[in-house]
Amino acid sequence: MALDVQTRQADNGVTVxxxxxxxxxxxxxxxxDAISEAVKNGPQRVVIDMEGVSFxxxxxxxxxxxxxxxxxxxxxxxxxxxxxxxxxxxxxxxxLDRVFPYYATVEEALTGF
Amino acid sequence: xxxxxEPFEFRAxxxxxxxxxxxxxxxxEGLRKATGRGPDDxxxxxxxxxxxxxxxxxxxxxxxxxxxxxxxxxxHFEGGVVEASLTDSGAPVHEHLGREMPxxxxxxxxxxxxxxxxxxxxxxxxDGGVNRWRxxxxx
Numbered sequence: 001m002a003l004d005v006q007t008r009q010a011d012n013g014v015t016v017x018x019x020x021x022x023x024x025x026x027x028x029x030x031x032x033d034a035i036s037e038a039v040k041n042g043p044q045r046v047v048i049d050m051e052g053v054s055f056x057x058x059x060x061x062x063x064x065x066x067x068x069x070x071x072x073x074x075x076x077x078x079x080x081x082x083x084x085x086x087x088x089x090x091x092x093x094x095x096l097d098r099v100f101p102y103y104a105t106v107e108e109a110l111t112g113f
Numbered sequence: 114x115x116x117x118x119e120p121f122e123f124r125a126x127x128x129x130x131x132x133x134x135x136x137x138x139x140x141x142e143g144l145r146k147a148t149g150r151g152p153d154d155x156x157x158x159x160x161x162x163x164x165x166x167x168x169x170x171x172x173x174x175x176x177x178x179x180x181x182x183x184x185x186x187x188x189h190f191e192g193g194v195v196e197a198s199l200t201d202s203g204a205p206v207h208e209h210l211g212r213e214m215p216x217x218x219x220x221x222x223x224x225x226x227x228x229x230x231x232x233x234x235x236x237x238x239x240d241g242g243v244n245r246w247r248x249x250x251x252x
Contacts, residue, residue, distance in 0.1 A: 057224070
């Protein structure tokens with residue numbers, strides 16, 4: 001199951017990236033490519049809408065870390081929204097929940113961003 | 114309603130990454146239905162997460178170029194315990210088994226540490242020219 005990634009611009013200029021499918025070793029490159037393309041000439045603030053992500057593995061998580069490092073190197077920032085239970089388990093197990101602030105909804109993630 | 118009484122068995126062979134990952138997740142979905150568990154059943158979520166890590170490693174590192182032998186996979190559930198086995202013909206991986214969770218900045222190297230902590234038992238043996246993985250968890 002290939003990862004499908006949609007991007008849009010929110011009213012406050014933040015890029016919202018919405019992957020659908022499994023963010024795993026097969027799907028991770030699609031997310032990295034989509035975000036790199038989306039922020040090439042635009043704002044470096046990104047919300048990843050995780051609602052459509054059914055499953056994440058360590059490689060998928062690695063792609064999110066890569067994106068975070070890329071954004072922070074140009075004073076940008078990243079927030080995660082609406083992770084399901086499996087994604088939250090992986091974030092907590094790896095203690096990456098201390099690195100990625102995550103929000104219950106995209107609207108909450110966009111507030112004050 | 115949950116049922117731990119009925120044994121559940123699934124077997125497959127596969128070679129491609131997408132195909133293999135689809136099959137692994139489909140097998141867990143089959144187990145979920147067979148045992149009457151919901152999508153938020155935590156022990157099965159933890160098992161599926163570990164299976165995704167080991168399966169992803171096997172499918173990316175366990176099939177060097179030119180390998181014709183597919184990955185053998187079996188899932189067995191009985192008496193409340195699920196056990197998966199994966200066999201691949203990649204290079205031995207002994208030196209990676211004890212790997213600890215890397216720092217937050219690292220983009221790779223978490224898979225085995227995650228699988229170890231999610232399972233009751235993670236077994237590995239080099240048997241002739243193949244790697245045999247065994248994942249065990251009480252659900």
